[in-house]
Structures are given as structure tokens and as C-alpha cells.
Amino acid sequence: MFKMKNRILPIVALLLLLTVALSAFLPADTFAQAFNKTNNTYTGKTPKYVFLFIGDGTSFPQIAAAEMYLGAQKKTASPEIKALDFTNFPATGVAATYDSDSFIPDSASTGTSIASGIKTGNGIINMDPQKKTNVEPITRKLKAKGYKIGVISSVSIDHATPAVFYANQVSRNNYYDIGLQLANSKFDFFGGGGFVDPRGERAKIANAQDVLEVAKKNGFKVVSTKEEILKLNKNSGRVIAINPQLDSSKAMPYEIDRKEGDLKLSDYVRKGIEVLDNKNGFFMVVESGKIDWANHANDAAASIHDTIEFNNAVMEAYKVYEKYPNDTLIIVTGDHECGGLTIGFAGTEYSTFFNKLEKQTMSYIGFDKIISDYKKNTKPENYKLEDLFPQIKAAFGLVPSGDAKSELVLTASELKRLQDAFTRSMQASADRKYDDHEKIIYGTYEPLTVTLTHILNNKAGLSFTSYSHTGLPVPVYAVGLGQELFIGSYDNTDINKKLVAITKADK
Ligand SMILES: [Zn+2]
Known part of the structure; x- marks a missing residue:
């Protein structure tokens, strides 16, 4: 290993010297041009x-x-x-x-x-x-x-x-x-x-x-x-x-x-x-x-x-x-x-858990439909997040507590986020007036659905910065x-x- 280094070092030094010497003869922007210009000319056979x-x-x-x-x-x-x-x-x-x-x-x-x-x-x-x-x-x-x-x-x-x-x-x-x-x-x-x-x-x-x-x-x-x-x-x-x-x-x-x-x-x-x-x-x-x-x-x-x-x-x-x-x-x-x-989330640091995304069985559009059906078939005074737990489990694999077999147990703070989003989703969209923070956490999407995808993404170690x-x-x-x-x-x-x-x- 040391022998290799001994042989390579003089070569590297020589190359460096050559580069410095050459650059003295060439204007700086010639290097920039040589690197920036992409080749858009072609003389070969035309594809069919x-x-x-x-x-x-x-x-x-x-x-x-x-x-x-x-x-x-x-x-x-x-x-x-x-x-x-x-x-x-x-x-x-x-x-x-x-x-x-x-x-x-x-x-x-x-x-x-x-x-x-x-x-x-x-x-x-x-x-x-x-x-x-x-x-x-x-x-x-x-x-x-x-x-x-x-x-x-x-x-x-x-x-x-x-x-x-x-x-x-x-x-x-x-x-x-x-x-x-x-x-x-x-x-x-x-x-x-x-x-x-x-x-x-x-x-x-x-x-x-x-x-x-x-x-x-x-x-x-x-x-x-x-x-x-x-x-x-x-x-x-x-x-x-x-x-x-x-x-x-x-x-x-x-x-x-x-x-x-x-x-x-x-x-x-x-x-x-x-x-x-x-x-x-x-x-x-x-x-x-x-x-x-x-x-x-x-x-x-x-x-x-x-x-x-x-x-x-x-x-x-x-x-x-x-x-x-x-x-x-x-x-x-x-x-x-x-x-x-991006691949990476503050809460999961250097780890990802992509297999958790396998638990998702439908797109956000599919779950939006579940929410709108629930609203249609339920009296407003009876709206409860708990009613949707079976559908949440089926769509995203997320469970509220206790299920020892599940890796996707919702934490107390995740449940709180879901409860807040549920309250928003149960309002008629025309009545939802979002403050700046809510605009960032829900975008223009169904609040409960987008909170569920965020929670699952984050548990998998992924996150988004924008809608x-x-x-x-x-x-x-x-x-x-x-x-x-x-x-x-x-x-x-x-x-x-x-x-x-x-x-x-x-x-
Ligand atoms: Zn687009």
C-alpha cells in the first residue's frame, strides 16, 4: 500500500503542475466553455x-x-x-x-x-x-x-x-x-x-x-x-x-x-x-x-x-x-x-422503513371517497374519528393502540393530529378557513387524508416540503x-x- 502511494504521489504532483502550467496559457472561460457545452450535433444513422x-x-x-x-x-x-x-x-x-x-x-x-x-x-x-x-x-x-x-x-x-x-x-x-x-x-x-x-x-x-x-x-x-x-x-x-x-x-x-x-x-x-x-x-x-x-x-x-x-x-x-x-x-x-x-425525515433520522408503505392499499382519492361517504351517511352530531379506525387500518395499516403485531401504532401526538384533521374534514369545505399553519399542513387536500399519508410517509422515513x-x-x-x-x-x-x-x- 505504501509502495503504491510512493509511486502515485509524484504522478499526481506532475499532473497538478501540468494543469497549473496549461491554465496559464488558456483563458479561464475556455475551461468553463469546454465543460458547459453539451453536444447537440449528430451525424450517425437516423432512428426509425x-x-x-x-x-x-x-x-x-x-x-x-x-x-x-x-x-x-x-x-x-x-x-x-x-x-x-x-x-x-x-x-x-x-x-x-x-x-x-x-x-x-x-x-x-x-x-x-x-x-x-x-x-x-x-x-x-x-x-x-x-x-x-x-x-x-x-x-x-x-x-x-x-x-x-x-x-x-x-x-x-x-x-x-x-x-x-x-x-x-x-x-x-x-x-x-x-x-x-x-x-x-x-x-x-x-x-x-x-x-x-x-x-x-x-x-x-x-x-x-x-x-x-x-x-x-x-x-x-x-x-x-x-x-x-x-x-x-x-x-x-x-x-x-x-x-x-x-x-x-x-x-x-x-x-x-x-x-x-x-x-x-x-x-x-x-x-x-x-x-x-x-x-x-x-x-x-x-x-x-x-x-x-x-x-x-x-x-x-x-x-x-x-x-x-x-x-x-x-x-x-x-x-x-x-x-x-x-x-x-x-x-x-x-x-x-x-x-x-425526499428520502429522510427528522423523526426517523438515518433510518427508513419502506416496508411500511406496503400497508397502503388505496390512493388518497380512495380514502377521500370513504370520508365523503361517511359524511353522507352520518348525522353531524354523531361524527367521531373512532368510527373510521377500521377504514384507516384497511387503507394505511395505521392502528390507534395496543395491536402488538402492528408496526404502525399511532402515537399520542399523531392521534391528536388526526383528531384535528378529522374536525376540519367534517366541516363543509366552504366553511374551512385555514390559518397559515393549516395551509401548510393540509394544502388544498382533504385534511384527514393528507394527515394520514403524512403520518405513514414519515413512519417510512419519507417527507415532502410542498404541494x-x-x-x-x-x-x-x-x-x-x-x-x-x-x-x-x-x-x-x-x-x-x-x-x-x-x-x-x-x-
Ligand atoms: Zn404538477
């Missing part, structure tokens, strides 16, 4: 099959939480993670996510950066920050080159992230106009969630044309049963496939709530690949939108289950890569972080033709520039 996966609200914490949760299921003495498959892709990078308004962006601005390569403001779909000029998403450029285009989302198909691949709007909330742009697009496959405002009711447009009727007139086949969707194939023509089970936001259910046998994100990717299959190739963008919503609600278990299904969806694309490794590119990234999730997005960068994983361009540290607009270079979309 291009996949872009976007985990909404998905950054390092969401991915790490899923990998640790899966690893903890092995119940090994020392910590072990089970890597999500896409994190093993050969090329890994980091992308900055800030937009032209804030270090903390939204899905419209970050989506625009990824789809069209510019920085813009919060809520804007494919327009400059002044909302004057439209920008063209890569999908339209590739359509013009002969690629078929597919857009899939687990939330509504007119939501900000899918919309940036086919629409231009001053606001992401223009759901009707976004829907019309989808119906009038020349694209080939839309799958997953439904439409928020297909008849223009929300936009208060008199005699509005039905978005789905416009789509049918334009040659789209619209399917919305499992049987029809499973029958889709390369001869189905242009398709809009809407999931049979949708929530009030027209999104697919959370994975943790999905019933066995119902369609999931990976089913849409598999079907989309079949529909889009053609000799000129295709570009498919897939959004897992509810990872974001789970993190807004601080529901770690729901986030983890959707992240695992996101990985399953990526692996459907990976089968194409395995079959056509010299014709395929797969990119997996997030648009921004959400919730300020909104945060300014963390996101990881980028790539495999296939041009993968090397995605190595390193760059801006989210560079993801677009790299994709444009690799697919020669501008030529």
Missing part, C-alpha cells in the same frame, strides 16, 4: 422508432423512492435497491428545468422546452413567453418527414404534457381548443385518458362542435372499451383510444387503485406500437401524468406504484429496441420534480441510436435539440 417517456413530476426522489421500496421488499439485512430497468440504460444525463418565469416551472413550460426547444412561461403551450409567436413541436416536423406520431398519457389527453406535442395555446386551461387541435392534427394514435371539455361547456362556447365528432370526421376511429382497444392493430388506421375507467379529471386510475384486468399505461404503449407500426417508422411520446398528481397530494405510495408502472411502460418500448437495436432510440426523463419529496412543483433538475436516460448525446449536464431545451439533431427533423 423513437420513444420519449416523460414522468410528470418525476425526478431523482420519485425514482429513488420506487427503487428503495422495491429493494426493501427483498427484506435483506443491509439496504438493497432494486433498480428500475430504465435507470440501467447506458446513457445518463441531468437536465435543468427552470422556465422563463421561475426556477419552479410547470408542465406547460417544461413540455414546450422538450417538445419545441424554447424557454417559455408557466401555463403556455408552444408559444414564446410574450404569447405572440407559435413554435413547432418536433412531432409536427417528424410527421412532415413521414413518421407516424403517437401521443399517450395516463391523465387527460388534452392535459399540458400531451398537448405540447400537438397544440399551440396561450393557456394550458384552454381544454376545448386543445381538444380541437388534437382532432385536427394529422397524427396517428392518441391513447390513455379522455377529454376534459370535449363539448366546450367549460369554455362556455355556444353551439360548440364536439371534439370527438370533429375527430371522426377527420378520419379518426374512436374506441373506448377494453375489447375494442385490445383488438387494435397496424390496420386500424388513425385511432383515439380512451380508457374505459376515467376519474372526474378524465384521467386513468392510479395504479394502486386499478382493478385487476383493467388497462394500464403499459397496455397503451404496447397497443400504440402495433397501431403505429409502418415502414417509415414512428415517434411515440408517453406521459405518466399521475406520478405528478400523487406527489402534489403527498401520497408517496401512489407515486411509487405509478412510477413502477411507468417503468413497465418503458419496457414495452424496450422490446422494440431489442428487436431493432440499430433503428431505435428510447429517452426517459421527467419534466420537473413535484412535492419536494407544488420544485426546482430540482431531472435525470435523462437513453438507449439506442444517438444515446451518447444525452450523457452529461444540460438544459431541458437541449433534450429537444438533441432529438431534432438525431432524427434530422429540421432537414
